[in-house]
Amino acid sequence: MPGSIRAVVVGTGMIGAVHVAAVRAAGGELAGVVASTPERGAQVAKAWHVPARHPDFESVLADDGVDVVHVCTPNALHVRQVEAALAAGKHVICEKPLATSAAEAERLTRRAEEAGLMLAVPFVYRYHPLVREIRERRLRGEFGAWQLIHGSYLQDWMLSENAMSWRVDPAVGGPSRAFADIGSHWCDLVEWVAGVRFTEVSARLGTTVATRPAGTDTSFSTAVGGPRVEVRTEDVATVLLRTGDGVLGTLTVSQVSAGRKNRLWFELDGSAASAVFDQENPETVWLGAPDGARVLFRDPNHGSPEQRRLSRLPAGHAQGYADCFSSFVADAYAAVRGATPDGLPTGADGVRSAHIVEAALSSAASLAWTDVTTTRVGPEVTA
Structure with a gap:
């Protein structure tokens, strides 16, 4: 595809603003934003210095000059909007969850594959450089066989009894909130980094x-x-x-843990070594061994090729979430042009996440271990 990729961001909340910044950082051309009303869209377009040429979603679909649609709307709208964008020949980046049911996520992913269109889901924590470093060390066999996997994802934004969000309403946000919203990130990240598949869950x-x-x-x-x-x-x-190999894991998820703003944390304990990553302190990882432990710092001059590629700043100059998002969008746009970036989360990963969420909901209802359904959609991505 010659020239800049032209993108429209649909949805003007917090995450829409993150997408806008990432489009610009990735070298894309912002062709417009769409809000809940044309008036709101025009107001936001002016504030964000974006062309106000698309008053509604339908005008985006009719614009042959739009290459990628970023869907950043409430969860219940994702299926309809993604499906319409794909039918109009647009590539799509859709905020997670791709859909509030696994069956719908599968349908969207198959339609993207049949149309030869890119469908990506922003599991962006994969783009921390030191996450890539841990994964590369796992691929080299540095950790040995996994003994235990554990961690948490803690926030406090719903701690107040007066806090409210559209996510609370299952008709808008889906049947799961905390687990589907943030637990899904943890599961995606840990499966991808550790190279495992969770096959059973027992959730409360x-x-x-x-x-x-x-x-x-x-x-x-x-x-x-x-x-x-x-x-x-x-x-x-x-x-x-x-996991399918019988390795046990534990995960604690909370949106009501005072003082925890966005603490995605995991520890992978292997027979030879262990690794710890904390998203709120992403410039370092803890590596444990029988004879001691050390802290590894992000450094574009050392480590795995992927750590170096994703290190946008020199060592000691902190990178974070926004950099991850920019790297994700850059990889998604590279995929639009025909490349196959390592670790790009696609519709197949959205399907996988939906199955884990459904298994957790089923387990919580039955109070029993529940199998995670495996669906063959897209390529295998855990290796």
Whole structure:
């Protein structure tokens, strides 16, 4: 595809702004943004210095000059919008979850494959350079056979009883909130880095705030007074996992842990060595061995080729989430041009995530170990 890739971002909340910045950082051309109303879209386009040429989603579909549609809307809209964009011949980057059911995620992914279009899902924590370093060391056999996998993903943005978000409503956000929203990131990252597949889960979900303020179309908001509604999605989750090789894992998920802003943390314990990664401190990883431990710093002059490739700044100049997103979008655009970037999360990974979420929901309902359904969609990506 000659020239710059022309992209439109659909959805103007927090994550839409992240996509806009990443499109620019990746060298794409922002051809417009679409909000919930034409008036809101024009306002945001002016604030973000984006052309206000697309008043609604339909105008994006009709524009042959648009190459990629970034879907950043509430979860319940993803299927309809992704399906329409693919039918219009657009490549798609869709915020996770790709769909709120595995069956719909499978359908979208198959349609993208049949049309020869790129469909990517922003599991962007794969793009921390030191995550790539751990994965490369695993591929070299440095850790030996896995003995235990454990970790957590903790936030506090729903701690207040007056906190509210569209994600709380299962009709808009889907039947799972905390696990589908952030536990899915942990599962994707750990499976990809460790080269495992979780085949069984035993999950328990908990709602710690019984009622919250009614109605909001924003991701993060609070309200005092007014009507309240029963909360029907989880604030916390604890999950036992088992891989196809019988390795046990544990995961704790919370959106109500005071002081924890976005702490995705995992430890992989092998027969020869261990590794720890903390997303809130991504410039270092902890590597353990029987005779001691050491801290490895991100350094574009050392380590694996992928760590070097994704190190956008010199050692000692901190990189973070925004850099991951920019690298992800750059790889997605490279895929649009026909490349096959290592580790690009695609529709198949969105399908995988949906199956894990459904297994966790089923297990929480039955109070029993539940198999994670395996569906053959797209290439195998865990190696």
